[in-house]
Amino acid sequence: MFVHTVDKNTTLAMVEMRDADELFALVEASRMYLREWLPWVDTAVSVEDSKTFAEAAQKQYVDGDGFQCCIRYRGRIAGIIGFSRVDWLNRCVQIGYWLDEEIQGRGIMTACCRVFVEFAFTQYRLHRVEIRVATENQKSRAIPERLGFTCDGTLHEAEWLNDHFVDSAVYSMLHDDWKRPEQ
Numbered sequence: 325m326f327v328h329t330v331d332k333n334t335t336l337a338m339v340e341m342r343d344a345d346e347l348f349a350l351v352e353a354s355r356m357y358l359r360e361w362l363p364w365v366d367t368a369v370s371v372e373d374s375k376t377f378a379e380a381a382q383k384q385y386v387d388g389d390g391f392q393c394c395i396r397y398r399g400r401i402a403g404i405i406g407f408s409r410v411d412w413l414n415r416c417v418q419i420g421y422w423l424d425e426e427i428q429g430r431g432i433m434t435a436c437c438r439v440f441v442e443f444a445f446t447q448y449r450l451h452r453v454e455i456r457v458a459t460e461n462q463k464s465r466a467i468p469e470r471l472g473f474t475c476d477g478t479l480h481e482a483e484w485l486n487d488h489f490v491d492s493a494v495y496s497m498l499h500d501d502w503k504r505p506e507q
């Protein structure tokens with residue numbers, strides 16, 4: 325099981341079935357804010373959907389294809405960060421994330437992303453980490469940019485978001501370009 329202390333207030337721990345109630349309560353409370361950029365929000369209508377997410381996350385981990393973490397801030401669930409299923413052939417993975425609106429603006433997600441990128445390169449020994457973001461989602465774009473990712477370009481109308489297509493900016497970091505945290 326992956327458990328990691330990010331700083332004195334923030335921890336990462338793999339999503340478990342017992343997190344489903346708290347996770348769903350956060351989604352329910354944040355629905356309008358989250359649906360602006362996350363296509364799954366409108367389909368998450370009951371705690372059963374959070375259980376389905378937790379179950380899929382456990383299967384992903386058991387299959388050796390990445391994992392999802394709850395971000396806990398001062399003990400309570402404040403968001404999710406996770407890997408897409410790892411593309412082992414091309415040694416590549418994507419990172420996805422969301423954070424409670426109330427605790428934005430403190431660098432929490434940038435710090436959590438740094439942990440995930442480090443894990444991808446040192447533990448999974450991958451070659452490339454990607455972050456895909458709707459081009460208009462400036463807060464999210466700032467995260468890979470802050471971490472030194474390169475913007476490879478735009479995938480036009482690549483994501484269906486509630487009722488329209490949006491363009492996706494593709495950011496990448498290569499193993500050899502990643503600066504270790506201690507450097």
Ligand SMILES: CC(C)(COP(=O)(O)OP(=O)(O)OC[C@H]1O[C@@H](n2cnc3c(N)ncnc32)[C@H](O)[C@@H]1OP(=O)(O)O)[C@@H](O)C(=O)NCCC(=O)NCCS
Nearest residue numbers: 361421422423427428429430431432433434456457463464
């Ligand atoms: C995208 C999202 C995670 C960004 O959250 P965030 O709080 O802006 O990101 P971070 O936790 O990295 O914090 C960065 C902010 O903290 C500030 N900050 C403070 N201390 C910092 C530190 N030590 N390091 C980095 N940033 C710091 C930055 O200046 C920035 O604030 P600003 O937006 O006022 O410039 C959040 O807005 C979200 O979940 N949105 C809805 C879902 C979503 O869009 N998900 C992504 C889909 S691709």
